[in-house]
Amino acid sequence: MAQKTVLIVYAHQSVGSFNEAACDVAVKELEKQGYRVIVSDLYAMNFKASTTQDDIIGDLKKPELFQYGEETMHAWQEERLSGDIVIEQQKVKEAELIIFQFPLYWFSVPAIMKGWMDRVLTQGFAFSLKKMYNNGIFKDKKAMLSFTTGATQTMFRPDGINGDINVTLWPLQNGTLHFCGFQVFAPQIFWAPAHCPPAVRTAMLDGWRARLQGLLEEKPLTFAPCELFDLSFEGGFMLSAKVKKKQESQPYGLTTGHHLGKPLPPDNQISAEASGVKN
Amino acid sequence: MAQKTVLIVYAHQSVGSFNEAACDVAVKELEKQGYRVIVSDLYAMNFKASTTQDDIIGDLKKPELFQYGEETMHAWQEERLSGDIVIEQQKVKEAELIIFQFPLYWFSVPAIMKGWMDRVLTQGFAFSLKKMYNNGIFKDKKAMLSFTTGATQTMFRPDGINGDINVTLWPLQNGTLHFCGFQVFAPQIFWAPAHCPPAVRTAMLDGWRARLQGLLEEKPLTFAPCELFDLSFEGGFMLSAKVKKKQESQPYGLTTGHHLGKPLPPDNQISAEASGVKN
Numbered sequence: 185m186a187q188k189t190v191l192i193v194y195a196h197q198s199v200g201s202f203n204e205a206a207c208d209v210a211v212k213e214l215e216k217q218g219y220r221v222i223v224s225d226l227y228a229m230n231f232k233a234s235t236t237q238d239d240i241i242g243d244l245k246k247p248e249l250f251q252y253g254e255e256t257m258h259a260w261q262e263e264r265l266s267g268d269i270v271i272e273q274q275k276v277k278e279a280e281l282i283i284f285q286f287p288l289y290w291f292s293v294p295a296i297m298k299g300w301m302d303r304v305l306t307q308g309f310a311f312s313l314k315k316m317y318n319n320g321i322f323k324d325k326k327a328m329l330s331f332t333t334g335a336t337q338t339m340f341r342p343d344g345i346n347g348d349i350n351v352t353l354w355p356l357q358n359g360t361l362h363f364c365g366f367q368v369f370a371p372q373i374f375w376a377p378a379h380c381p382p383a384v385r386t387a388m389l390d391g392w393r394a395r396l397q398g399l400l401e402e403k404p405l406t407f408a409p410c411e412l413f414d415l416s417f418e419g420g421f422m423l424s425a426k427v428k429k430k431q432e433s434q435p436y437g438l439t440t441g442h443h444l445g446k447p448l449p450p451d452n453q454i455s456a457e458a459s460g461v462k463n
Numbered sequence: 464m465a466q467k468t469v470l471i472v473y474a475h476q477s478v479g480s481f482n483e484a485a486c487d488v489a490v491k492e493l494e495k496q497g498y499r500v501i502v503s504d505l506y507a508m509n510f511k512a513s514t515t516q517d518d519i520i521g522d523l524k525k526p527e528l529f530q531y532g533e534e535t536m537h538a539w540q541e542e543r544l545s546g547d548i549v550i551e552q553q554k555v556k557e558a559e560l561i562i563f564q565f566p567l568y569w570f571s572v573p574a575i576m577k578g579w580m581d582r583v584l585t586q587g588f589a590f591s592l593k594k595m596y597n598n599g600i601f602k603d604k605k606a607m608l609s610f611t612t613g614a615t616q617t618m619f620r621p622d623g624i625n626g627d628i629n630v631t632l633w634p635l636q637n638g639t640l641h642f643c644g645f646q647v648f649a650p651q652i653f654w655a656p657a658h659c660p661p662a663v664r665t666a667m668l669d670g671w672r673a674r675l676q677g678l679l680e681e682k683p684l685t686f687a688p689c690e691l692f693d694l695s696f697e698g699g700f701m702l703s704a705k706v707k708k709k710q711e712s713q714p715y716g717l718t719t720g721h722h723l724g725k726p727l728p729p730d731n732q733i734s735a736e737a738s739g740v741k742n
Contacts, residue, residue: 197515198529233512233574236476250477251657253613291638292571295512295578302574317624334532338699343707345596345692345700347637347720354630359570378530413624420617421624428622441626447724 189220191279195286195297197227202332202377202385207285209389210330213396222275226296232268233299239266257307265306272304281326281400282366288333291352301360310364318409320365326404327366329356330374330392337375349373350440350453357453358407358441367404370456403456406449408438468499470558474565474576476506481611481656481664486564488668489609492675501554505575511547512578518545536586544585551583560605560679561645567612570631580639589643597688599644605683606645608635609671611653628652629719629732636732637686637720646683649735682735685728687717 192210196203211221224231235252237244240259244250259265265273276282286297293301305311315321333340340349353371361368372392377385412427414420423431423442437443440452471489475482490500503510514531516523519538523529538544544552555561565576572580584590594600612619619628632650640647651671656664691706693699702710702721716722719731 197531200528201530227513227515231513233578234506234510235568235573235575236506249479251480252476289514289581290577290584290642291634292577294514295574295581296514298569298571298577299512299574302568305569336696336700338701341699341701342716342720342722342724343702345689345694347633347687347718348722351630351633351720351722352638354626355570355634358626359631363569408626410624415624417615420620421615422617422620423622437621439626441621441630443621443627443630443727445621445726445729447726448722450724 187218187220188280189222189275189278190214191275191282192221192223193226193282193284193297193300194223195226195284195294195300202374203285203287205385205389206330206332206372206374206392209393210283210285210396213393217397222279224272224275224300226300229268231296231300232303233296235299235302239269239303240264241266253307256303260306260308269303269306272300273306273309276304276310276322276325279325281328281369283328283330285330286332288331291346293331293356305360305364315365316363316410317365317407318362318411320363323365323367325366326369326400327361328369328371329353329361330372332374332377334378335376336379337373348448350448350451353453354440357405358439362405362407368407369399369402369404370454373454405456406439406452408442412438466497466499467559468501468554468557469493470554470561471500471502472505472561472563472576472579473502474505474563474573474579481653482564482566484664484668485609485611485651485653485671488672489562489564489675492672496676501558503551503554503579505579508547510575510579511582512575514578514581518548518582519543520545532586535582539585539587548582548585551579552585552588555583555589555601555604558604560607560648562607562609564609565611567610570625572635584639584643594644595642595689596644596686597641597690599642602644602646604645605648605679606640607648607650608632608640609651609653611656613657614655615658616652616654627727629727629730632732633719636684637718641684641686647686648678648681648683649733652733684735685718685731687721691717 192207194207211223214221237250240255241264244255245258286293310321335346338344339346342348357368374388377388412423414422414424431444436449437446440448471486473486490502493500516529519534520543523534524537565572589600614625617623618625621627636647653667656667691702693701693703710723715728716725719727
């Protein structure tokens with residue numbers, strides 16, 4: 185059997201940063217477990233972030249109106265995507281787990297990492313209109329976010345100044361990772377390490393190291409499976425009437441995004457043990 | 464009195480695209496109203512998206528550990544930010560309103576636009592730990608998102624396959640724009656224009672043109688004002704006990720992110736008329 189592989193997509197500029205330390209902990213711990221670990225160090229690679237015509241080799245299908253999504257889908261089918269994208273896609277194919285390690289910038293990933301998502305997760309390769317969410321192309325793979333914040337944990341509570349971190353993580357975890365099928369592990373959040381004394385930073389890394397020991401056996405976060413929806417244009421890609429009826433008696437919505445006008449299931453995007461739809 | 468200015472930060476690769484048409488409509492309509500309109504055409508400018516050391520001219524304060532946020536804050540204070548950032552910051556200073564025009568990529572802005580946010584909204588220039596949200600540096604300015612989707616509108620309902628669009632918009636509208644103080648106008652959402660016949664696309668643009676006629680007089684979206692929170696490290700930057708008590712009897716949370724374990728105020732991030740905290 186081939187050696188199992190983990191890909192770490194890593195976005196920090198600096199040697200000696202806390203993010204680098206978190207990345208190193210993951211590399212060492214996973215290698216100790218026998219995994220092959222590949223790190224895509226985006227700044228070191230000077231990874232191109234912008235989605236441009238250069239991502240396609242050869243002629244465009246529709247040169248009179250360049251549409252990035254369409255053109256890259258065709259280019260993927262015909263093996264005409266630019267080399268740097270092909271290399272990353274090969275890593276994704278080989279990986280059983282992808283860890284995104286980054287500092288939170290503006291409630292999201294840094295632009296260079298957004299560029300990785302925009303450019304590597306090509307239609308056809310990473311999703312199709314038939315294959316998404318729990319039926320997605322990468323449904324047998326795992327992915328997770330591991331990030332540092334500038335803000336403290338209480339600032340990201342539902343009653344904290346920044347609002348609920350579960351809401352903030354939805355576009356990344358549901359809209360990107362789970363959209364492509366990934367089973368998403370609970371995020372590893374390092375709260376405000378820059379404001380913490382060295383002993384606390386060390387303890388944070390020790391906690392991460394300990395978690396990594398059982399990471400691959402963790403239960404993923406709960407999302408709403410496609411089977412609950414009427415996935416047709418006539419049905420509007422909405423929850424089926426039967427499911428909707430059944431959910432009425434539930435105290436919470438299904439997920440952070442599928443709240444159905446009810447209270448959000450607590451910590452749906454940060455804890456696998458949280459309440460939510462039963463699959 | 465100086466001519467009033469609108470800045471459009473525009474991210475689409477193609478002449479002839481629907482996004483370009485939406486941008487053109489805004490330029491023409493706002494110029495007709497007497498505004499000076501500046502367009503930052505990010506792809507045409509080949510705008511650098513990644514946050515690197517090149518954004519700082521001269522010596523680093525702490526070369527042994529490069530910290531982008533800290534270093535750019537110092538560089539801003541000492542007028543040592545790279546020229547392309549300075550030019551964009553000057554446009555922001557002059558603008559009364561900023562419109563972000565883009566296609567939604569992975570439930571968010573394209574990487575090149577995220578790069579604009581990461582690089583232009585420098586600490587000191589765009590926010591400080593004392594000046595944020597409704598007390599933010601740009602509190603006398605307006606900003607808004609105007610974007611196209613691949614998905615239909617029903618897919619982004621709370622019971623649609625992608626979940627509530629209000630949740631998806633929170634990191635951009637609260638976490639980025641309002642964080643810097645901007646009053647945020649309701650987003651202009653062009654639902655799936657690529658799947659619409661020409662007449663519908665034309666009608667969408669006509670609707671945008673009509674909205675632009677009264678845009679500057681619109682009421683902005685509702686966010687939770689800082690005054691409701693105890694903004695101290697001891698207080699955890701959380702809702703004050705008095706406000707929390709008072710909110711208990713309310714049927715909805717304050718905002719999409721500040722839901723307080725209650726149902727989200729409907730359409731808090733897409734409609735200014737929606738329910739929510741009364742300021």
